[in-house]
Amino acid sequence: IFGVLTTLNKEQALERAGGIHGHKGIEAADAALQMAVLMSEAKSSLDDHKSLM
Numbered sequence: 001i002f003g004v005l006t007t008l009n010k011e012q013a014l015e016r017a018g019g020i021h022g023h024k025g026i027e028a029a030d031a032a033l034q035m036a037v038l039m040s041e042a043k044s045s046l047d048d049h050k051s052l053m
Contacts (some may be wrong), residue, residue, distance in 0.1 A: 001035065003028030 007013040016024045
């Protein structure tokens with residue numbers, strides 16, 4: 001997850017940090033947490049499958 005903002009000016013940066021476009025930092029953090037949960041669930045499922053063999 002690459003959460004770097006490229007903005008042309010301070011106003012754009014402020015808008016993306018909670019303005020009409022939403023808070024992109026929070027969105028990136030949320031995506032990272034969702035991926036961590038999915039990876040954990042996938043590993044657990046794989047471990048369960050291996051134990052049946």
